[in-house]
Amino acid sequence: MDWKSKILAKEDESLYQHTENTLKVLKSLINSYQEVIEITKEEKFFEHLFYALFLHDIGKVAEGFQEELEGNKPWYRHEILSASFVSALELEEIYKKAICLAIVTHHKDIKELIYKYATYDIKSPAYTRYIENINSLGKNYWYVDKMFQNIDVLSEKYLGYKLKKLKLPRLDELIDPFRYCIKDYEDEFLDAEEKIYHGVYGIILKGLVNACDHLASAGKYEIKNAIIDMKSIYNFKNYKSTQRKAMRTKGNALLIAPTGSGKTEASLLWSDINQNKVKGRRVYYLLPYTASINAMYNRLNKDFSKQEDNLVGILHGKAQYFIYKSLSDDDSYTEKKEIAKNIQNITKKLYRPYKIMTPFQILKAFFRVKGFEVQLAEMSNGLFILDEIHAYDPHTTSLLLNILEILKKKYKANFFIMSATFPSFLKLLFKERLNIKDENEIYMSDSELGEIIRHKVNIFKGDIFQHIDKIKKDLIEGKKVLVVCNTVKRSQEVFKKLKKVTKNSQLLHSNLILKHREIVESKLKDSRLLVGTQAVEVSLNIDYDVLYTEPAPIDALLQRFGRVNRKGIKGICPVYIFEEGSEFDSIIYNEGRIQRTLDILKNYDILSEKHIQKIVDKVYEQGYTDKELKEFKRVDKYFKSLLNDLIPFVNNENIKEDFYGLFKSREVIPNRYRDDYIRCIEEKRYFDAMGYTLNISDKKYFILQKNNKIDKTKDGMPVVLCDYNDKLGLLIDKETDNFL
Structure with a gap:
């Protein structure tokens, strides 16, 4: 038997093989993530990462670990012993400590290790146990020597140049990680004696150690890169002006264009021109709603499959359920469950180049939820597309802006912000905070916008119930009718009055259980009547002939309008707005904005897209209300304090609760x-x-x-x-x- 196979890292994998597999991932990262050197400001960053991976499991040579693999009782922490081997490295102390911290915390964070295994007191059982386990390395110490003698071969193959062979330290020369670097780690930070390992360098080092380890364990030894040429996917005879400008715009950009004008393609063409040479930058497509994310996932998977499969991942609270439901019914529940689980496990790792998610998935990292270092490392140099930006309340908008600022300043990320309705006060806020240049604002020309005329606006006095007969008449005449209410209860009441007029009728809102909502969404293309709440404003692929809607601010109404005559090929379709809603509308929307919206729309009959920005700015001319501005500033202040505690190697369970409180x-x-x-x-x-x-x-x-x-x-x-x-x-x- 070859010596490499004699010591195991897992039941079916030798320690040497697992170590080499993590280094295969490293080689892929070096190719795709060259910008990390600039971000961490450390020219030899990948060399440090190599050492951390080379040593991260070396403690598994201990007898106790090998016996545990054979089914014996749980043993000690192998990573504590592995970290002890940094004594063999001939590096500056600051880098040795960083590597030691990355190794010792690659399974448990500092606080948990201290609680159970701290060796500060030499008379403690924990210290005695540590020494016993160090001595237990002796029987298989020859394997460590063999590994050390092969470091030049492995480094040349996976790092790109040879490292000097490591000298095998005596057992009593191994470093106790607790005394060496853990003991002072938090004290240094609290006493304002921050070291390089407290910042971006430490975060990315720890994150990429875990990323390489996780991918190697999942059998993925090379990360996927982005589409080679996005224009080959979206190869249109005639690109819209916004798409042409997007594919030439480098750096942060902002796009305002109507629904159905090709914003998604424009954003992906922007991501292409902003890629690095090897197409290694990760692309994040952020959307506010689960339905939007699911629809975009299906769309991009279909589009990108022309070049390669499995490039797109999806992340939200019910993503695994969505993947499970999309699988063939030919498979059993157990088979489908395992497939869905495996797909999502890979998506959560640094593997797929495109991820579609909610902003809350990114927020996790800044709340130091477990695994945050991997997230931040992956997002380094990322390309972020933020769609439907109008949909966020002041609280979430403030969080978003703070996140984007940090990703821009510290992690070299770029952003493409887009919306169909973007009030100028909000646009200026994003431009200032993200330093978006005037020349990187992308709009359709007035002449192009003037050609898009899809809707005739009608404002009716009274509420929806006073006009039920008119809605029934349209249904009887065979029109596809969309009705949007502001509350679930109102939508239920309206649906009960209309459902018997046509057999193909659906009701959509959030108070349907998941399985029923899926049934409704699957029938929308064929339905003659859809009654819903704000749930219909999101990216559903629907197109109706006429809209009846309760009053709402202009941005919400425009989203509802966008579900009628979506492609503009039906001529001009009517949209009816009732002046009165329910008694609970004031809880949902600002009454002043609703009234200004109605007053302004009364001046319009045929609504051209060239009028939209002017109307939006008039409705939002006062910016945030006092209450909204107070909340925006409160979150701004809170986030600044949150960032002060963003250090690696330590999860924060208290802040974690704050994160889940956002939902x-x-x-x-x-x-x-x-x-x-x-x-x-x-x-x-x-x-x-x-x-x-x-x-x-x-x-x-x-x-x-x-x-x-x-x-x-x-x-x-x-x-x-x-x-x-x-x-x-x-x-x-x-x-x-x-x-x-």
């Missing part, structure tokens, strides 16, 4: 499906169980709880004790909040 909703199941949910859980069909869930706001949850309408299953899942109808969704007597 102002709760996952619940209707009482009607309690037994179905429990049966799925008992049978370990967790994805099927997820199909019975829906989300309600925190506010609504606490009101229901106060009224004794919340129960819980044994596993802690909240159950709403309200009626549920398969077509209407969750039925709550009194509406007190906005449900999208």
Whole structure:
């Protein structure tokens, strides 16, 4: 048997082979992530990363670990022993300590290691145990020597040049990581004695050690790079002016263009011109809603498959469920579950060049949720496309701006900001904070915009119920009718009055369980009537003939208009806006903006796209309200303090709670499906169980709880004790909040 096979890192993989596999990933990273040297300001960064990977599992030669692989009781932490071998490195102390920290924390963070294994007191059981395990290396120490004698071969093959062979230290020369670097790590930071390993260098070093280790363990030894030539994917005979400018614009840019004008293609063409030579920059496409993300994932997967499969990943709270549901019904539940799990495991790693996600997935890193160093390392030099930017409230907008600023200043990222409706005050805010040049603003010309005329605006007095007969008349005449209400309860009431007029009718809102919402969305193309809430404003591939909508600010209305005559090939289609909504609209929208929207739209009959920006700016001429501005500044201040604590090697469980507090909703199941949910859980069909869930706001949850309408299953899942109808969704007597 070859010596390399005699010591194992895993049950089916030798230590030498696993180490070499991580170095294969390193070679791929060196090719794609050359800019990391500039970002970390360390010319020999990849050499330090090589040493960290070379040593990261070397402690597994210990007898105890080898016996554990054979099924014996759990042993010690191999990474503590592995980190001890930095004593063999001939580097400056600051780099040796950085490498030691990256190795020792590649499974557990500093706080957890200190709590269970700290060796500060030489009379402690932990110190005695450490020394015993150091001595247990002796039997297989020959293997370490063999590894050290091969470092020149491995470095030349994977680093690109030879490193000097390492001298094997005596056991008593090995460094105790706790005394060497862990003990002083946080104290140095708190005492304002920050070292290189407290900042970007340390974050990226730790992140890429974990990234290489995870990818090697998953059998992926080379990361995928981006599309070689995006113009070969979107090879149009005639590019729109915005697309032509986007494909020539380098650096941060901003695009304002109507729905259906090719913004997605423009953004991807921008990403292409801003790529590095090897197409190694990761591309992140950020969207505010799950439905938008799912639709974009399907679209890009289809488009990119012309060149290569598996380039696109998807990240949001229910991404794994979405992947599971997209798989063939020919496979069993177990097979589909494993496939979905494997797909998402790879997506979470530094592998796919395109990821579609919500901003909250990026926010995780800044709240120091476990794995944040891998996230930040991956996002280094990233290309970020932010779509539907108008959809974020002041709280989220402030968080976003702060994140983008840090990614720009410290991690050399670039951004493409785009929207169909972008108030000038908000545009200026993004331009100033991200240093977007005037020449990098991309618009359609007035002549192009003037040619896009899709809608005739009609404003009706009264509310929607006073005009039900008109809606029925359009349905009877065979028109495809879209009705948008501002609350779930109102949409349910309207649907009950209209559903019998046509067989092909659907109701869409957030208070449908997942499996019913999927059914509705699958039928939208053929439906003659769709009644919905703000849920229809997102990227659904729908096109109706006429719209009836409750009043809302101009940006929300324009999104609703965009679901009618989407491609502009139906001539001019009517959109009807009612002056009165429900009594709860003021909870959802600013009343002043609604009124200004209605007052301005009354001056228009035929609505040309060249009018849109002027209308949007008039509605938002006062910028944020006092309340919104106060929230924006509060978050701004909070985030600055958050960044002060952004150091590697330590997760922060307290801040982690703050992160999950950003999601102002709760996952619940209707009482009607309690037994179905429990049966799925008992049978370990967790994805099927997820199909019975829906989300309600925190506010609504606490009101229901106060009224004794919340129960819980044994596993802690909240159950709403309200009626549920398969077509209407969750039925709550009194509406007190906005449900999208």
